[in-house]
Amino acid sequence: MTVSYDSDFYGWTQEQADLLRSGRLTELDIQNLLEEIEAMGRSAENELESRLQVLFMHLLKWEYQPSRRGKSWQLTIEEQRRKIERRLNKSPSLKHKLPDIIDDAYGDAVIAAERETGLERSVFPTNCPWSLEEALNKALP
Numbered sequence: 001m002t003v004s005y006d007s008d009f010y011g012w013t014q015e016q017a018d019l020l021r022s023g024r025l026t027e028l029d030i031q032n033l034l035e036e037i038e039a040m041g042r043s044a045e046n047e048l049e050s051r052l053q054v055l056f057m058h059l060l061k062w063e064y065q066p067s068r069r070g071k072s073w074q075l076t077i078e079e080q081r082r083k084i085e086r087r088l089n090k091s092p093s094l095k096h097k098l099p100d101i102i103d104d105a106y107g108d109a110v111i112a113a114e115r116e117t118g119l120e121r122s123v124f125p126t127n128c129p130w131s132l133e134e135a136l137n138k139a140l141p
Contacts, residue, residue: 005032044091048084049105055080055135056109057116060124062140065117074140081136102128 003011012029013036019027058077062069088094094101106128114121130138 005029044087045094045097045101048087048091048094049101051080051084051087052102052105052135053108053112055084056106056128056130057112059130059135059138060109060113061117064113064119064123066141077140085136098132102132 001015003015005012012032016028016033019025055077058073058080062073062077110121110124113119113124128135
């Protein structure tokens with residue numbers, strides 16, 4: 001039985017897994033398998049970028065709106081730090097992409113911080129003011 005990638009994705013994944021398990025490699029849908037494997041990698045990268053964006057946004061809010069600091073911001077920062085460290089531990093090869101990921105995440109964080117704080121974008125540094133290590137470990141006042 002051949003399950004179509006386009007009409008039954010779940011069934012297709014199960015069939016491909018069964019073909020791999022049984023060593024029937026010539027029957028695999030190689031092109032779609034390759035695309036899905038690459039998509040899984042992009043998903044891990046996108047998750048890291050998203051978590052960095054949330055972290056940077058909250059660090060900006062923390063730094064530029066000290067009178068509004070609260071437990072919620074502190075916990076969001078702590079949570080994102082933990083999840084970023086776990087993602088990097090599970091996918092250490094993402095570390096070589098960090099300069100670009102950090103640049104993209106920080107750019108998005110500035111936009112989000114402008115929206116959430118009402119401060120002008122020009123208030124925030126143009127480039128990310130933290131190294132990854134600082135962003136993950138900097139103590140909050």
